[in-house]
Amino acid sequence: MPEDLLEKIDKSRLPSHIAIIMDGNGRWAKEKGQDRLYGHFHGVESVRNIVEGCAELGVGYLTLYAFSTENWDRPKNEVDGLMELLVDTIRKEVSMLNKNNIRLHVIGDKEMLPDYARNELQEALEMTSQNTGLNLVMALSYSSRWELVNAVKLIALDVKEGKIDPENIDQNTLQAYLTTSQFPDPELMIRTSGEYRISNFLLYQLAYAELYFTNTRWPDFRKENLYEAIIDFQNRERRFGKTSEQVSPTPVMA
Ligand code: IPE
Ligand code: IPE
Ligand code: MG
Secondary structure (H helix, E strand, O other): HHHHHOOOHHHHHOOEEEEEEOHHHHHHHHHOOOOOHHHHHHHHHHHHHHHHHHHOOOOEEEEEEEEHHHHHHOOOHHHHHHHHHHHHHHHHHHHHHHHOOOOOEEEEOHOOOOOOHHHHHHHHHHHHHOOOOOOEEEEEEHHHHHHHHHHHHHHHHHOOOOOOOOOHHOOHHHHOOOOOOOOOOEEEEOOOOOOOOOOOOOOOOOOOOEEEEEEHHHHHOOOHHHHHHHHHHOOOOOOOOOOOOOOOOOOOOO
């Protein structure tokens, strides 16, 4: 029962940022003898459910990997269908986002998006910009190598213009030039569908994220699966390079 799982979650120790590689739509559809786009279509229901689940729990940031820069190389009918579905969904869901105080953000190479998609997205960003609840970050036409190259380029330009002294470049500088500069690093990264890889997602930001992999295909992923991932996260010891004794000192008996 989802409620039983929900009770096991310690609300004071939620991951501040959850990032999800929503994978397995195509295989889910093929297994049902359907077209890959049928899987993407059903994946939208999971997005709704998980966004709602995170908002209810009080998670601060949820990043969803919806389309990678490499996904542009898929067959044209899939790319076109996916773009339309993404834009259509965002347009339809803006009122739900506003009702639930959810602020939308988009990270990725917006230059590669068709004009209609870029315009719709811009509108949705503006319409939700005053919301102060869950931050929903859609990674669209995103890849981490694109982001890192882009950041290096922007830093180089600012060095050239004398705005930055190369001697002073540190991790904070790089962080400030990433598309995720306004967000904390993800603490929990979930990938669905039984693949065990990162696929060019937030390579820098995931440095100390807890990774959670599940065989569940994305269109079958629901709140209870999210709760299971969070419970698993809460049972991990996060050491950040230190020793177990340093991070969880044994209490001294009175
Ligand atoms: C994830 O599902 C959605 C996107 C990458 C856009 P896939 O389309 O990758 O589905 P599989 O992995 O082929 O099953
Ligand atoms: C990663 O999934 C990208 C998204 C979920 C949007 P892919 O299906 O594109 O990744 P690979 O090709 O299996 O690594
Ligand atoms: Mg895939």
